[in-house]
Each structure stands twice: as structure tokens, then as C-alpha cells.
Amino acid sequence: MTAWIMSIVGVVVVGVLIDVLTPEGDSNKYVKGVYALIVVLVIASPIVKALRSETDFSKYFEDSFQTDSAFVDYVNGDRKDSDEEKIANSLKIRGYENATVVIFTSTSDIYEIDRVNVDITLCIQTKEECEQDVIKLVMSVTDCNEVRVYDNK
Numbered sequence: 001m002t003a004w005i006m007s008i009v010g011v012v013v014v015g016v017l018i019d020v021l022t023p024e025g026d027s028n029k030y031v032k033g034v035y036a037l038i039v040v041l042v043i044a045s046p047i048v049k050a051l052r053s054e055t056d057f058s059k060y061f062e063d064s065f066q067t068d069s070a071f072v073d074y075v076n077g078d079r080k081d082s083d084e085e086k087i088a089n090s091l092k093i094r095g096y097e098n099a100t101v102v103i104f105t106s107t108s109d110i111y112e113i114d115r116v117n118v119d120i121t122l123c124i125q126t127k128e129e130c131e132q133d134v135i136k137l138v139m140s141v142t143d144c145n146e147v148r149v150y151d152n153k
Contacts (some may be wrong), residue, residue, distance in 0.1 A: 002125060004046050011042045076111045087116065087141050094137060098122035098129065105144075113144040120151050127151035 015035055022028045040092045070086040100119040108114040116138050120127065127149055135147045 001046075007042050007045075011039055015039070024053075069109070072109045076105065076109075079111050080105055083113070083142060087138055090141050091118070091134065092135055094124045094133070096120060096125065096134065099134075101138075103144075113147065115146040116142060116144050117148045117150060120149060125153050 018031060018035055019150060022031050080103050084103050087101045087103075091101070098120075100117075100122070102117045103113055104115040104117070106114055118134050118138060120130065120134065123130075131149045136147050138144065138147045
């Protein structure tokens with residue numbers, strides 16, 4: 001760290017000398033451009049070293065980050081409600097007016113849909129008439145592979 005600070009100080013001193021010693025004119029702007037490039041490289045050198053090294057940064061941030069479970073649950077619940085509404089609206093457009101959609105998600109903090117249940121008991125159509133259509137529709141709206149269609153008529 002001290003070597004980096006000393007190199008920055010050295011570059012600043014060299015910059016002052018270059019500014020004093022270079023004559024005015026076209027060559028001055030090229031010299032200052034090269035100098036600016038050198039300053040950027042000297043300042044950025046620790047970043048390059050840090051990216052190339054295999055430093056374990058987790059020891060610096062162990063106690064700093066904690067998951068706010070209540071917020072994660074709220075956001076995931078909001079996404080679940082939004083997805084259920086989106087599926088229900090898509091089904092309504094297709095003619096399944098009274099379909100009930102229930103999404104089951106994983107218990108982890110990451111929002112993943114495990115299963116979607118669609119109850120078409122109150123719809124005019126029977127399960128045999130529309131099961132494949134409902135499954136395709138739900139799978140197109142979500143990335144869920146398990147869709148169950150219920151008809152308790």
C-alpha cells in the first residue's frame with residue numbers, strides 16, 4: 001500500500017517537472033496526454049493486482065452482509081401473487097373464466113416455482129377437453145415444468 005502511495009507521489013512530482021520543462025505548443029499536449037495515461041495506469045495498478053490475485057475477500061465482509069428474510073419473503077410473495085394473476089388472466093383470455101391458480105414455490109430465498117395447480121372446477125370446460133391447453137399456457141407464462149389441472153365436477 002505504501003509503495004502504491006509513493007508511486008502516486010512520484011508521478012505527481014514528475015508531472016510538475018514535465019509541466020515546467022516542456023515548451024508551449026503542439027508537443028506539450030502530446031506529452032500531457034502520455035502523462036495522463038501513465039497517471040491512470042499508476043492509480044489503477046492495485047486494482048489489476050487484486051483482480052489477478054486469489055485473495056479471499058470474504059474475510060473482510062463476513063459480518064457485513066445478512067439476508068433480510070422478511071423482505072425476501074415479502075418480495076417472493078409479491079412475485080408469486082403477480083405470477084398467479086398473470087396466469088389467471090391468460091387463462092381468462094383463453095376462455096377459462098373461473099380458473100383458480102395456486103403456485104407452490106421453493107422454501108429457499110431464491111424465487112423458484114416448484115408446481116402450479118390450476119383448478120377448473122368452476123369453468124365450463126371439462127378436464128379432458130382442456131388439460132393439455134392449460135398446461136401449455138401455464139408453461140409458456142412461467143418456467144415451471146410441473147403443472148397440475150384439477151376438475152372436481
